[in-house]
Amino acid sequence: MAFSLATVLATASILSFFALIPRAASRDILSLGSSLRVESYQTNILQSSDGTFSSGFYEVYTNAFTFSIWYSKAANKTIVWSANPDRPVHARRSAVTLRKDGNMVLMDYDGTVMWQADGNFTNVRHAHLLNTGNLIIEDSRGNTVWQSFDSPTDTFLPTQHITATTKLVPTTQSHSPGNYIFRFSDLSVLSLIYDVPEVSDVYWPDPDQNLYQDGRNQYNSTRLGTLGNSGILASSDFADGQPLVALDAGSNINRRLTLDPDGNLRLYSLNDSDGSWSVSMVAMSQPCNIHGLCGPSGICHYSPKPTCSCPPGYVMRNPGNWTEGCMAIVNITCDHYDKKSMKFVKLPNTDFWGSDQQHRLSVSFQTCRNICISDCTCKGFQYQEGTGSCYPKAYLFSGRTYPTKDVRTIYLKVPIKVSVLGVVIPHSNVFDSVPRQLDCDQMNKSIRKPFPDVHKTGGGESKWFYFYGFIAAFFVVEVSFISFAWFFVLRRELRPSELWAAEEGYKVMTSNFRRYSYRELVKATRKFKVELGKGGSGTVYKGVLEDDRQVAVKKLENVRQGKEEFQAELSIIGRINHMNLVRIWGFCSEGSHRLLVSEYVENGSLANILFNDKNNILLDWKGRFDIALGVAKGLAYLHHECLEWVIHCDVKPENILLDENFEPKITDFGLAKLLNRGGSNQNVSHIRGTLGYIAPEWVSGLPITVKVDVYSYGVVLLELLSGTRISELVEGSGEVHDMLRKLVRMLSDKLEGKEQSWIDGFVDAKLNPPFNPVQARTLIKLAVSCLEEDRSRRPTMEYIVQTLLSADD
Known part of the structure; x- marks a missing residue:
């Protein structure tokens, strides 16, 4: 009797708890003129009629959302499609709307269109989330005028067609596109492709x-091509029509074919009982x-x-992130190249696939060696004994x-001066080239951590159920207490979890941002012995961490924020990652x-190179133009592009390394x-700045906007062009701003x-070879526009980047 009472009370408490939770809108239709709003992302969603798929706003990280489709019953709501995977929107005032004109539009907080459907939208009736996971827009006749199946992200679903125009690109943990593509190649072969600016090559099917x-x-x-419901992948290029078949081939299993961030294509099967995924087929064993x-390298x-x-x-370029590869300890360049100062290190049973400068047949080893050592651009060579095949590598x-x-x-x-004694040469000590069987359950758990998709739930839920049931029975605990306990369990279950791969795959590390102890940094800097600069x-x-990473450690002064506010702001800064921004570790x-602990940048500041007469480094024209472009991109x-305006x-040149x-x-x-993206902040009026680079609105006490950076960038452009400090460039004894205003007016007149010929006199006379006059005029014109007194007339940095790219040779 006690057991029955406990069960009844526990059940009643659970039902009463769920009755208090706002019920999610289980509609599968978004009618014309309707919206899904980010503020109610947990309840305001679309759900397919059978409950398999849901669509709405998905929180990728704090205050950042994508408009996505996911498997409803998968742990952590596994995403199968996103409209804006690499351009998340904010947690306030963002919405996706099926407009009256029939187009579906995703807008950010400020009305900026981040994504919109592409199609011929006439007589649109509604948007409909189908049981297949396909989000479609239908017209009044029932015709599909747009569908998400035509624009996949990193996943194909059963019944979704793989066509000449569709492709998969993985999304990394930093929410940026990966370096891999799954699509039909130019030979009409379904392929996996490694695609970076330097190379683009197929690695599946086997290129050898x-x-x-x-x-x-x-x-x-x-x-x-198509993925069938039973787990069969068929494609028009498969010989004799032989498909690839899942290990668990059969019906009534929810599946997805996903290109993961490590470049492997995997077919996953969903376990409906616990929401976990298992791998039933993998392209690369x-x-x-x-x-x-x-x-690279x-x-x-x-x-x-x-x-x-x-x-x-070679050493690791970015410890913890192998996608950036290795870099040479001593870089070999064609400037003052001396082949007598080079040597070769033998790496047996090793190859760097592709990137061959040439292919020579039936040559001696010495001939192949001479080809590479005589070419300053050759990184090494592959030589095959017996055939005499020679492949110098670019x-x-x-x-x-x-x-x-x-x-x-x-x-x-490698240069002779680089010691390789005692260095372990990478080699494989496993010689079973083809696994006899794919055993997905024997995965090393440590390999699963980098892949956030699937969660393995604990086995103690029933214990919690009866435990709190008996507590309710004997002590008549309030329903709210039981509800709270169950809510706690559910929160644990739905915590962001991690996807595991089919084989012991590549471990991706996307972020090393962490907290250091003061003792660690004292040791790393040898008690702050080597000072790099002061501002x-x-x-x-300068410091060296325990993993041999060289870092720059800045002792901040006059920090007014409390500990929690300081760490909160740094958590945002730590997620910022761009090639033209110093990485904060x-x-x-x-x-x-x-x-602050940041990456160490080898050549120091632009100011030291431009203005220090003792420095023997002279930036040529291409170098200066590239610096202007890189700073603009940063x-x-x-x-x-940041989720928080920074x-x-x-x-100024001192802050450009x-x-x-x-x-x-x-x-x-x-x-x-840091400013929220909602606009300018009245509290940000006099933060800091350097005389000569400060925008005029600072003097008048106006709120600070991004246009102050545009103004400072214009000053840096003038210094890059002339090779002279702005304080020395402007003539006269008045205020720097007044003299700079006169210089800008003079340059503006000359541009008209x-x-x-006046450009020759303005550009740094030390430049050799000569500068590009078209690019020089473009830079001067941009500098003049950046230095407009009226900030509303200054260009945006996005416009500046586009202008420079169009002028780049």
Whole structure:
């Protein structure tokens, strides 16, 4: 009797709890003129009539949302399609609307259109989420005028057609597109492609075999594939129509075909009882055959798990993130190249696939060696004994050692002065080249962590149920207490979790942002021994972390925020990642200590190179133009692409650092007040700045907007062009702003004239070879527009980037 009473009370408490929760709108139709709003993202959703799929706003991280479709019963709501995977919208005032004109539009907080459907929208009736997971827009006759199946992101669903125009691109954990593509190739072959600016090549089907050996049709112009409900992947290029079949082939299983961030294509099956996914088919059984897995110059090998390593003479470019690969300890350039100062390191059973400068047949080893050592652009060569095949390499991509004793050998070129004694050469110690069986349950759990999709629920729910049931029975605990306990359990169940891969795959690390102890940084900087520079925000010291990463550690001064506010702002800064922004690795907040840990940038500041007469580095015209473009890209990212507006407020040559390739990286961008994207903040009026670079509205006490950075950027352009400090460039004894205003007026007048020779006198006379006059005029014109007194007339950084790109040779 007690047991029955406990059960009844527990059940009643649970039902009463769920009665208090706002019921999600289980509609599958979005009518004309209706909207889904981000503020009610948990309840205001579409759901297919059978409950399999849901669509609405999905929180990818704090205050950032995508408009997506997901499996309703999957743990952590596995996304299968997103309208804006790499351009999230804000948590307030964002909405997706089926407009009266029939178009479906996703708008950000400020009305900016972030995405819209593409089609011929006449007589539209409604949008409809089907049981297949396809979101369609129908007209009054029932015809589909647009469907999400035509624009997949990283997943194909059963019955969805793979066509000549559709493709999959993975979404990384930083919510940016990955380097892999799944689509039909130019030969009408369904392929996996590694695609980066330097190379683009197919790695599935196996490029070392011909199409016939890979089981593909060589002469075929049809491009059509589909994933069947029973787990059969068919394609027009499969030889003899032989499909790929899932291990659990059969009906009544929810499936998805996903291109994961590690470049592998996997077919997943959903366990409806606990919401977990299992892998039932995988394209690449050997992960090291995935191109680019370890990044440029990295080598993938089995020990016995797939592992990334750098070859001798190379170090990891970004510790913790193998997608960026390795870089040479000493970079070999064609300036003052001396082949006598080079040597080769032998890497047995190793190859960097593709990127061959040439292919020479039947040549001696010495001939092949001489070809590479005589060419300053050659990174190394592959030589095959017996055949005499010689492959000099222009790049080092897709490196791997072979799990079989292959005859391929790479000879890597490094300077003689680089010691490789004692350096472990990557090699594979597993020689079973083809796994006999795909056993998805024997995965190493540590490999599952980087892939956030699927959650393994605990087995104690029934214990909690009866435990609280008996508590309710004997102590007549209030219903709210039971409800709270169940709510706690559910919160644990729905916590963001992690996807596991089919095999012990590549471990992706996308963020190293962390908190450091003060003791760690004292040790890293050797008690703050080497000072790199000092500015208004603090002093910067050079340091080396325990993983041998060189870093810059800034001791911040006059930090007024409390500990929690300081850490909250840094959590935003830590997510900012752009090639033209100095990467922030972490922070320290102990007692009165406030420190920032960022990447170390080799060539120091632009100011030191431009204005220091003792510096023997002279930037040529291309270098200066590239710096102007890179700085513009970095500021455009801060102003327009971050989920929080970041205004730098102190753009100047001292805060522009140059890496080993003289690529600019803006520093100190996170030290100004962060603005919400809702507009200017009245509290941000006098943050900081440097005389000569400060916009005139600061003097008058107007609220600060992104246009102050545009003004400062204009001053930097003039300094890049002339090679002279702005304080020295403007003539006269008046205020810097007044003299700068006169200079701008003079340049504006000259730009309107037909005479062009004055540009020769303005551009730095030290430039050799000569500058590009068209680009110089473009930069001067941009500088003049950036230095407009009226900030509303200054261009945006996005416009500046586009202008520079159009002028770039």
